[in-house]
Amino acid sequence: MDARLEPLFTPWKIGNCEIKNRIVLTSMGGTNLLGWMEKNHFDKEGARFIMEAAKNNAGLVLPGCQPVYNPMFGQWLYKNKKMYEDLKAWMPEFHKTGAKLFVQLTAGFGRSFTISKMMESLYANKFLRVVSKPFMDLDKITATASPSPNRWSDKVPSREMTVEEIHEFVEAFAKCAKLLQEAGVDGVEIHAVHEGYLLDQFTLKYVNHRTDEYGGSFENRYRFAVEIVQAIKKECGKEFPVSLRYSVRSMTKGFREGALPGEDYEEAGRDMAESEKAVKYLQDAGYDMLNCDNGTYDAWYWAHPPIYMPENCNLLDVEHIRKFVDIPVVCAGRMDPLAAAEAVAEGRIDGAGFARRFLADQAWVTKLMEGREEDIRPCILCHNGCFNMCHYKGVPNDQELSDSLHLARCAVNAETMQWDKHYIKKAPSSKKVHIIGGGIGGMEAARVLKLRGHEPVIHEKSDVLGGTFIPASAESYKDKLRDLLAWYRRQMEVQNIEVHLGEAVRDMAQFGSDPVIVATGAVPRILKNVPGHERMIEACEYLNGAKVGDVVAVIGGGLTGSEIAYELALKGKKPVIVEMKDDLVSQTGVCLANSSYLREWFALHQVPVYLETTLKEVREDSIICATKEGKEVEIACDSVISSAGYIPNPLQGNGKGVQLVGDCLKVGNLRSVIWSAYEAAMKV
CATH class of the missing domain: 3.20.20.70 (Aldolase class I)
Structure with missing residues (x-):
């Protein structure tokens, strides 16, 4: 000690x-x-x-x-x-x-x-x-x-x-x-x-x-x-x-x-x-x-x-x-x-x-x-x-x-206060299980499979484990998320789990009759109907290091967009939030303690927030929006970050013995990713 x-x-x-x-x-x-x-x-x-x-x-x-x-x-x-x-x-x-x-x-x-x-x-x-x-x-x-x-x-x-x-x-x-x-x-x-x-x-x-x-x-x-x-x-x-x-x-x-x-x-x-x-x-x-x-x-x-x-x-x-x-x-x-x-x-x-x-x-x-x-x-x-x-x-x-x-359950620990539903049960026979995707969902599935006696194999197309959790944990104040990512990577080493990096799987037929868990996550929703959308920086691109100017319009005031705007302000930038709904972070699963902090922080620091406002066009140095009443608003900005949500990205060709977990099945949050991965690993 x-x-x-x-x-x-x-x-x-x-x-x-x-x-x-x-x-x-x-x-x-x-x-x-x-x-x-x-x-x-x-x-x-x-x-x-x-x-x-x-x-x-x-x-x-x-x-x-x-x-x-x-x-x-x-x-x-x-x-x-x-x-x-x-x-x-x-x-x-x-x-x-x-x-x-x-x-x-x-x-x-x-x-x-x-x-x-x-x-x-x-x-x-x-x-x-x-x-x-x-x-x-x-x-x-x-x-x-x-x-x-x-x-x-x-x-x-x-x-x-x-x-x-x-x-x-x-x-x-x-x-x-x-x-x-x-x-x-x-x-x-x-x-x-x-x-x-x-x-x-x-x-x-x-x-x-x-x-x-x-x-x-x-x-x-x-x-x-x-x-x-x-x-x-x-x-x-x-x-x-x-x-x-x-x-x-x-x-x-x-x-x-x-x-x-x-x-x-x-x-x-x-x-x-x-x-x-x-x-x-x-x-x-x-x-x-x-x-x-x-x-x-x-x-x-x-x-x-x-x-x-x-x-x-x-x-x-x-x-x-x-x-x-x-x-x-x-x-x-x-x-x-x-x-x-x-x-x-x-x-x-x-x-x-x-x-x-x-x-x-x-x-x-x-x-x-x-x-x-x-x-x-x-x-x-x-x-x-x-x-x-x-x-x-x-x-x-x-x-x-x-x-x-049922309070006091835990997003990062599927077992806590759910021991009757989530528990490690030794498998009757050991199987090789292929996991496509090395994000949090893939690593949680591998961890549980190994504890049950199976031989999981992770196939990750990038050169590092973590998936979209890498940008999700990138903001300066998210040290605890980076700690969790480090914990998962350590579990892969401690349990000696086989990991193939830089390996993109395109055909699951190569695995024969072996069980397969797909954890390929989600892809960003692109606002293709908005003229000039190609000028926008996607949220994960920004979190992965893409440069932005001084005044930054954030399109989408859900949790991800609000956290990006908060990070921008902490860095001395001038964020502007544009949200279609009538409130920021108006989504289930986000505790009032978390969301009220962000809403009140933006109000205190006079971060411009446009509610019930829709993006209509992205120009070189501004965006054009429309209010609920139909009034056109032009907002000057140097950069535009799109945080318009995500859509599932499952690998095609799902068949018998294939399970989808996390966001590639249904876009949710870290809790839904970890819990669904745990449950999928229990079924093998």
Whole structure:
């Protein structure tokens, strides 16, 4: 192990509870021990994930948050005694790992509850609203401190919670904590004066306009969170540890409007001055630890950092508030282990929180300890598998129901939380399997085939493995994508997989009866109907190094086009985005944390964006576009980049024993490429 990391592997205490090291697996929806958006039960899939992390040297483990009142079916978490008995039976095995377990309990989501089109329909129809109450009472689920707009939808507003409801929740926290204590759990974490969830909404002045004992003054706004810890301590005793998930600063300008790193703005939520006071107040109320980052759902990219956010984006703020308390403080949010170790060594923080790294590779801590960093499968901060909640103009959460119900899967690791569907099963007999295409899909298929006992052979027409992922990972801020590409190339070497570079396959008949997997990807859509289209530079050409001028028109404001425009601006160029739709990145599979960052970054930096605008002609020094109303617009530019999408490029002659994977079958994203390649390799 790198000696600089040693401070991360020293013991520490939360109250009287000793933790063996400073690595904290922070809570993620979908990794729940007692079920998620379903009837509560002891969840074996969640338990398997938690156990894997514990076996692989996580010090403190926090499963996915457990609503004390389940949004689905209206269950109170303390009423199902059987699942606590199952948990109690499981705990001794967990404790053999040496890790400690805190279960995170949540009051809920309030105005941050993720609304879908189906929920909008339920709420709009009075009859359906009544009929659906037993399994989804939206009026109760979305209730908050004061009447407020929902983060995702204008059609499902949030009403004010009653004092009686608040008291009911406080009592539920205490009852659940007691049952968890009796089951052998080491502590609980209260979710959350953090990220703009319900308890946080009570503390934030831009949401809370109450005039009773839960609104107005500082003490009143924090009363809900204080009463919860006091009730738990009364029920469980003062020695039972209670952590609080906490956002140091809200980084929020108002409803649905965040503040970007470095932006000069007026804080609508909790500023640093209030936070300095709040952390001491919450400590004195009885909280034993603060598990910290920044942001709200209105500024979601702070709590769920996409790849555009800087590493250790919350560290300075967390280090600052550490000075105002005597209890341990944990920092989370794109944490780099080396930076975390240095901060721990200098006493600036007490623990480091990591989450989605564990989805990509549950053994990453073990590999870190063994000095095998190059073997760690990296998280690329895409949110495609774990949290792809989408929202764009006029559309609430545009997400497949399967994704809504099954969070905490991983785009780069097809097995995580899908062990019943994706697993390595040894083949009954070894076969030579030809893979046409050495991109990510081809390499994933080869990797899985080799693990199953087959002999994969990759045929790649270029002189390097990686395919279109090479330009996809080329932008300056995409170091984690380049790490993933390096990981895949290393897997080909470690597993001694046969690779033929510079070999274009034109006739699959040469492989006889051997199984074949085609992973030839997609080709760019060329706007041949646009006069002057030959003057445009295709997106991958630019990413592969094609030169552009100072003012660059980017045709297409989806994720690829928006990321190219972002890169151009970072390099000092002047991008102009032209998009046919009424919003940027209006596509499924792209988390709101990612897309809202880009939209707000362009607005802050005054990048010209032409929405509902169609390219009509490319001239030597300008483009001609048409608005929705039919008005002609001429935009001066030095270069034009086309990011108009891609179309599948399968090899012709598909027959028996031939499988297509990834974009050559259907254009998608990295998740669809990796998962389909894994599944194809399982079938051979």
